[in-house]
Amino acid sequence: MAPKVLMVAEKPSIALAIASALSGGRMSTRRGSTEVHEFDGMFLGFPVHYKVTSVIGHVFSVDFPARFQDWNSTNPLDLFDAPIVKSESTPKAHICRHLSQEARGCGHLVLWLDCDREGENICFEVIECTGFQSTPGKKVHRARFSAVTEKDILKAMNSLVEPNKNEAQAVDARQEIDLKVGVAFTRFQTSYFNGKYGNLDSRVISYGPCQTPTLGFCVRRHLQINTFKPEKFWTLHPYIMYKGYELKLDWQRHRLFDSDVTQMFRNFVKEDGFLKVIGISEKQVSKGRPTGLNTVNLLKVASSALGFGPQLAMQLAERLYTQGFISYPRTESTAYPASFDYKGTLGALARNPVWGDYVQQLLSDGYHKPRSGTDAGDHPPITPMSSATENILGHDAWKLYQYICQHFLGTLSPDCKYTRIKIEFESGGESFYCVGQHVLVKGFTSIMPWLAVTEINIPQFTEGQKIDISRIEVDEGSTQPPDYLSESELISLMEENGIGTDASIPVHINNICERNYVQVQAGRRLVPTALGISLIRGYQLIDPDLCLPDIRSFIEHQIALVAKGQADHSLVVEHVIEQFKRKFIYFVKQIENMDALFEAEFSPLSDSGRVLSKCGKCLRYMKHIPTQPSRLYCGTCEEIYYTPPKGTIKLYKELTCPLDNFELLIFSMPGPEGKSFPFCPYCYNNPPFEGIDNLFGASKSSGSVKLGKGAGMPCFLCPHPTCQHSMISQGVCACPECDGTLVLDPVSAPRWRLYCNMCNCLVSLPEGAHRISTTRDHCPECDSTIIEVDFNKKTTPLKDGATLHIGCILCDELLYSLVEMKHGKSFSRKARHRGRGRGRGRRGYSGRGRGGKKQHDPRMSFRDF
DNA sequence: GCAAGGTC
Structure with missing residues (x-):
């Protein structure tokens, strides 16, 4: 069998282009994580079997290890010295597995990643996935191509080189610097300001070496507008009547900032009373057609x-x-x-x-x-x-x-061509002019009419000619402040200053909008908010470097040394991180300077929100602050408890959590079918059972309820065995769609329903029942929780007007006939063997209290039950 | 809940 060559491109479209060019279109294609194109051909003078596939951008991205992920227990300063870990960017795509499988049995690897620094970095990600580096006898090649055309692809194949480790390491350096600096400043600012003010209206007060200078441009313009002092100016315009035209002439001095002097010149001209033509110049002007569109x-x-x-x-x-x-x-x-x-x-x-x-x-x-x-x-x-x-x-x-x-x-x-005629006049020692334009060739402006040159007709003059002035006007005007920065101007500024790339510029602009630092107003102009202005002015007071565009070029310059092999990767990272660490320490020390600006704009937490529910520690009422990030504030304990975002929050019948005495709340997602669930503010922020995040595997990525890292345990995920609100009590049966549990929506009357605590699956129960509740019993057939239905007297389906019915929704014929799947594929009795309404037989979690761990934790240990 | 960079 012919030896095999694996080739990897940065995206599927390039893999296809390369395979098509090298095979002349004669290839077979099969599906995988990404498509694989196969064909036979020659490689280095030998017949081989080619496999061409691709990644989808970066395979890996960097982050901090799990022990640095908790915001409460990690000091942001420690992040500068923290290790970093690489993990798959898109684990679900299984790119690494795909590459490793495809590389099996291949003797050569040809890297067709984009020919820039990021591409060079992805080369080494690919090498790592294929295991080529560590396998003797396997050879790695780098294809350098300047365009994705057949000619360039063939040329690259004939001049294969080796991947450039220095360039790849420069990207590693950038990743580490961006991560550490961005995350440390972001966590510090967010905790500091969101822990102090109630109306900042941003979930996160972020900092980044691209997004912050981007915001800086918008705020700089805002400050220019606000500090602008208009100045009055005057201009002189003589008018002539000539060959049936009235012409308004422009002054060579354009404008003067002194009214008296302008009047003086006016008098000189008036005394003369006529204008003399002193110059006629005509030239051909060419307006160039555009270059290709990027x-x-x-x-x-x-x-x-x-x-x-x-x-x-x-x-x-x-x-x-x-x-x-x-x-x-x-x-x-x-x-x-x-x-x-x-x-x-x-x-x-x-x-x-x-x-x-x-x-x-x-x-x-x-x-x-x-x-x-x-x-x-x-x-x-x-x-x-x-x-x-x-x-x-x-x-x-x-x-x-x-x-x-x-x-x-x-x-x-063709280019647009036109003639431009300028007539110069003199009167009373002053010069004036008028300009005419005549288009000779419209050229590209006929297909791009908004760029057309306007036709300006003026009559013919002869040099030396004298013409009477019909009147003289002195126009008064005043200088105008610039307008707010347009998005288009911002993109230009970012490009000029090397902030972001063509792909990331939209992301940075979007970020500063989403975080509420700027608003897009009419004409797509970017107007900074009080929050955006306070941030930038704060950096300007403490350390202007932090928001200047140079911060990006500084980092770029440092890592360019790595790329060129002039400096060692780890030394550069160490040096840059050390500098930012010092900046961070100084920033933290000086934060009061920024805070003074915030104090003037925003309200403290104690003045924000409305009284909602009782704290389990001090038993006083806490306030709910509905602006982002939605949270509760206990003024007595000075504690913040985050609540689920984007929905309404109400008190839940004044019930309390048996674990910590906090009053329970009910959260309703927006929309007519938005589900509701109870949660305890304390448990939601401090899940009482270790590993609750991973208990159900996919809980974080399930589209229904987004759970934060280390936070976000509503009652429907709580494994408390006796609390009437826990998953154990409210769970009815296994979800037919996923590994979750269908739980009773406690406030869904009269359209009672079950929903899955992990996915979007929704099951409607008999409508119009007075009450539906779970019981402590479960079905001997399928282990589902037995439910109790109290039907309406008028509409009861039961014989003799009886209203009470108890049974299993899967095995009881009457109940089964009344339930209906709303979202999801099927809801059948097949699901019964997976029934696990009660805690029996559940695998994988161990309820471990943490009562002994923290002195201030008001919660009882799980073992205390 | 966090950066910026790929790409879908």
Whole structure:
């Protein structure tokens, strides 16, 4: 059998392109975590069997080990010296397993990851997954390609090199620095400010070397606007009547900031009473057609001209790409590759009802070779791939597609050419002028009409000619502050300062919006909030470095030394981390300076929220603060208890938790089918049973209720054996969809229902019952909890008007006929053998109290029952 | 609940 060669690309689309180019399209493709394309061919002069597959971006990402994950027990300062661990970015995709399986039996590994630093780093992630490094006799190759075209792919195959460890380690360094700095500052700020103020309205008060300078740009503009002092100015405009035109002339001095001096000049001119033509100049001006469209420029146009935010614009572009209407939308390049098929692309648009005529004219008259632009070596500029109409795409996608087509056609059109005539006049020693414009060649502006040059007609003059002044105006004006930063300007600033990448710029902008630091207002202008302003002004007071754009370039500069092999990876990381650690210590020490700004803007916790429920420690009432992050505040104990987000919270019949005496609350998710569940504020924040997060495996990723790390135990997850609200008491039977338990929604009357404590499965119970409750008995057949139904007298299905019925919802014929699955696939008696309404036979958890651990813990030990 | 970087 021929030896095998495994090739790995950064994304499925590149794997496909490489396999197609090398096999000439003769390959077989099979599914896996990502597709694998196979074919036979020659490699280094020998016949081999090729397998081409891909990862999906980074395989791994860095984080802190579990013992540093708890916000309460970890001092953020310790994070700087903490170890970091790599784990799979998307565990569910099983990329690592996929690579390891595919690498089995292969003698060569060819790395086709993108040719940038991140790609180089992913190379080593791939090597690690395949185990190639540690296996003798196996050879690793790096393909260096500057475009994903057949020519470049073949060229790269003939000049394979080795992966560059230095570049990869530079990325490792960046990851560690970003993680430690970002997380340490974020945790400290969040705990400090959310523990003090009740109306900050952000779940997390984050810091990051990209997002913070991004916010800094918006706040800088805000401060410029606020500190702007308008100044009055005056301008002089003589008017002439000439050949039937009234012309308003402009002053060569443009404007003066002194009224008296302006008046003086006016008098000089008035005394003369006429203007003399002293110069006529005419020149041809060329307005260049655009270069190819890259991602950042697309995002800028989308925001400023189409009103789409970067996030939406990318979503639309990706959809257009997967549907085959445009080329790959993530690229830095504005230069088309030499092999670009202009004719083919034009041909695809030739029948379009909107531009068809224009395209056919380009094809028949001969299109222009595009301007050169820059080639970043990634993907060709964004171009249309096939013709579409508004009906096919829908309004928003159509707008974006339309722009991409117009831009593409613009790049192949002639430049716009026009003549510009300037007539200069003199009067009373002062110079004035007027300008006329006449378009000679519309060129690309006929397909991009918003860039068109306006035609300005002026009559003909001859030099030396004298013309009477009909009147003179002195216009008064005042200087204007700049407007708030537009999103498009922000994208430019980020790009210029090296903050974020084409893919991450939208994410950073989205972040500062979501965290409530800025708001997008009319015209997509970014107006900072009180929170955003307080943060940036706070950094400016304590350590301006923290919010300046240089912070990113400083890090980039340091890791560039690693990339170039001029400095050792661990020494650089150590050095940079040490500097940030010092900054952090100073920041913490000086936090009162920032806090003074917060004090002026926000209300302390004690003044926020409304009284809701009793604290189990001091038995006084606590306040509920509904703004993000939703939480309870006990003013006596000065403790905060976070509550589930995005829903309503009410007192639950003044019942208390038997473990800690806190009053129970009921949380209802929004919407008519939003489920409700009781929870104890103390248990929710301090789950009493170790390992509760992992007890049901997928609990954190189940879409229904998001549970935080180390927090988030509602009663329906509580394994307390006797409390009437616990999963043990309220659980009825196993969920037919997942490993969860169906529990009774205690406040769902009259539309009684069960819901799964892990997934979205919902089961409706007999409607109109007065009361439905669980009993302590369970079904001898299937182990489900026996329920008690008290039917309405008028609608009871029972004989002789009886209302009370007790039975198992799966085995009792009457009840089974009345239950109905709302969400989920099936609800059948097959589920019965998995029934586990009560705690019997459950595997894997051990209820361990922690009464002895902490002195202040009011909770009894589980063993005390 | 945390960063920034890939990509879907």
